[in-house]
Amino acid sequence: MRSKLETISSFLLLSTLLSAPIFLASTDHGLIRIKLKKVKIDESNIKNYTKGVNNLGDSQESGVIALNNYMDAQYFGEIGIGTPPQKFKVIFDTGSANLWIPSSECVSSISCFFHSKYDSSRSSTYKENGRPAAIHYNNGLLSGYFSKDIVEVGDLVVKDQEFIEATKEPGVTFLTGRFDGVLGLGFKEISVGNGIPVWDNIVNQHLVRDSIFSLWLNHRRSEENEGGEIVFGGVDPKHYKGEHTYVPVTKKGYWQFDMDDVLVDGEPTGFCNGGCSAIADSGTSFIAGPTSVVTQLNHAIRANGLISVYCKSVIEAFMDLIFGVLSAGVDPERICPVIALCPKNEDHEDSIGIASVLGMIDDVSIPPRCTICQVIVGFLQNIVANNQTKKTILGWTNSLCSLVPMEEPMVECAQLPSMPTISFTIGGKEFELAPDDYILKIGKGDNVQCFSGFVPLDIPPPHGPLWKLGDVFMRRYHTVFDYDNLRVGFAEAA
Numbered sequence: 034m035r036s037k038l039e040t041i042s043s044f045l046l047l048s049t050l051l052s053a054p055i056f057l058a059s060t061d062h063g064l065i066r067i068k069l070k071k072v073k074i075d076e077s078n079i080k081n082y083t084k085g086v087n088n089l090g091d092s093q094e095s096g097v098i099a100l101n102n103y104m105d106a107q108y109f110g111e112i113g114i115g116t117p118p119q120k121f122k123v124i125f126d127t128g129s130a131n132l133w134i135p136s137s138e139c140v141s142s143i144s145c146f147f148h149s150k151y152d153s154s155r156s157s158t159y160k161e162n163g164r165p166a167a168i169h170y171n172n173g174l175l176s177g178y179f180s181k182d183i184v185e186v187g188d189l190v191v192k193d194q195e196f197i198e199a200t201k202e203p204g205v206t207f208l209t210g211r212f213d214g215v216l217g218l219g220f221k222e223i224s225v226g227n228g229i230p231v232w233d234n235i236v237n238q239h240l241v242r243d244s245i246f247s248l249w250l251n252h253r254r255s256e257e258n259e260g261g262e263i264v265f266g267g268v269d270p271k272h273y274k275g276e277h278t279y280v281p282v283t284k285k286g287y288w289q290f291d292m293d294d295v296l297v298d299g300e301p302t303g304f305c306n307g308g309c310s311a312i313a314d315s316g317t318s319f320i321a322g323p324t325s326v327v328t329q330l331n332h333a334i335r336a337n338g339l340i341s342v343y344c345k346s347v348i349e350a351f352m353d354l355i356f357g358v359l360s361a362g363v364d365p366e367r368i369c370p371v372i373a374l375c376p377k378n379e380d381h382e383d384s385i386g387i388a389s390v391l392g393m394i395d396d397v398s399i400p401p402r403c404t405i406c407q408v409i410v411g412f413l414q415n416i417v418a419n420n421q422t423k424k425t426i427l428g429w430t431n432s433l434c435s436l437v438p439m440e441e442p443m444v445e446c447a448q449l450p451s452m453p454t455i456s457f458t459i460g461g462k463e464f465e466l467a468p469d470d471y472i473l474k475i476g477k478g479d480n481v482q483c484f485s486g487f488v489p490l491d492i493p494p495p496h497g498p499l500w501k502l503g504d505v506f507m508r509r510y511h512t513v514f515d516y517d518n519l520r521v522g523f524a525e526a527a
Contacts, residue, residue: 064267065187065241067110067125069250069260108250108260108315108504109212113185114196115156121149123216125248125263126316127288127514128501130224131168132184132231134214136177136198144207148214151180151198158183166197166226173203184231186216189240189265195228215316218246218514222286236516241266244516248315249273252470252508252526273511277522280460287312288514288521292500293458295326297333302326310499311459313512313521317503320471321490328489334452334468336442336485359410368410442485444472449483457502464523470509 109124114134121134137152139145153159160181167176177199184194199214217224218232236244249272250261262272280290292309295302304326321327331337358368444452452468471486486505492498513522 064269065189065265066269067187067263067265069108069110069262110263112216114151115153115182116158117156118183118185119149119151119155121151121213122211123214124212124316125218126215126314127218127248128312128314128316129215129217130219130221130230131166131197131226131228132194132214132216133166133168133175133177133197133199135202136200138198139177139200139202141200142202142207144202144210145199148207148210148212153180153182153198156182160193162195164226166228168197168225170203174201175199175203175207176201179226179228186231186235187265189235191231191234191240192238194231194234197225197228218315219287220285232516235265243267245513246516247272247511247513248507249511249526250504250508268511268513272527273524274527275524277511277513277524278460278462279513279515279518279520279522282519282521283310285519287314287499289499290459290521293461295322295330296454296456296458296463297330298453299456299463302329304329305458310497311457311502312499313507313514314501314503315507315512317501318505319486319488319501319503320505321488321501321503323498323500324489324491327487330455330487331442331485334444334455334471334485334487335448336444336487365410442487444483444485446472446474446481446483455487457506459523464506464510466506466509471505473505 109122111120111122113120123132123134135145135148135150137150137154139150153161162179162181164179165176166179167174169175177197179195180198181193181195184191184196216231219230221227221230221233224230232246235241243266245267246263246265247268248261248263249269251259262269264272283289283291289310289312292305292311295304295309322330359365449468449472452472454465454467455471456463456465458464466486473484473486475482475484490499490501507526509526510523511526513524515522
């Protein structure tokens, strides 16, 4: 049972679809291509990796490693930094604007030991900067400093590119990733530390003919060897069918645009009567929207059960940690803030990062996660007080998790044929998603598990409410990012 729960939870922990980077670049018709190769990680590989991590001994973060699985959760490709180039696997993220990679000076975060690290002493083109930088993720703080060097993206050689050398990475999210860092493709308005994004420098240094890049994610899931392709400088007609529908960027920062409506089986829902804003975000694997709306969508597709899966996984994965802390006499009220499930001081150095287990994407968290932690700790406190064993706790897992209320996005796979079509109206055109598009599957045969691709995200004004159309949407629809004309285009993916 433990392995099954770990697999499900880890899939939801990682926020973008997993692929192994085989870096192939070509310049036909002036286009620069980066191929994204999708890889399937089987359960034996997951177990071997987890076993290796757990041998790290007394590291502060090693206690949270039990849920580190890779289940088709990321898309990434390879870049080079420095002279000679040091290779890094990065997510090409249209929802952020900075390039960051682990630094050779990252020694305090366990995740840095499992990824390639940039060593400035090995690069003849390195230029010192040293300006401090910090990026806040839902499960903690990534911090470091800016440096400057040559960055190779395909055949493009970007000179004097600023990037963040990360000296501290949060939680287990980056430990479990097959990527080393993130290359943001958003506008400089959302860049941390006023850093100039890679894409801005590509344009400013006249490295591409047209100031356009496009993203194709392979939606033919049986073809596991090719995850997709990002094209700098234009579009590839082989990646889409028909014509693109373009909408203007309404606010520079994200690739943000207006959305007209959300439909269920072709029927308008009226969710956007007062106007909806959305962004095309390749750094998010799901479609995220306001909790009130997503709850109704998940109700329409009869979704339920996910929080109990998270709850069970947390108990099984972190029972030793919480049980040990309680047995040592630590004040129960301190536990949830320390493990980052309840509000705490941002600079708290003791954060273990369990929040990342319950967070589905970086800035999408499950609303009652603090409640989940408090329920678990309160329950375990009584168990410890009555000298019950950890084995007894596992026997009561189902009863405990039933105490945590929330409608949750897990569905019965047999119901897919009867599920409705969900559509998003953009630029006057309906972009339909069939159940096979918005339902995510884990496992095979009798062990398959199905999850809704709709997750709650509440961004307060003035930046929100905001929808994030992530990989669930982009697998179905090829996306063009037109920098000169400030517009985003969508067409059915080929």
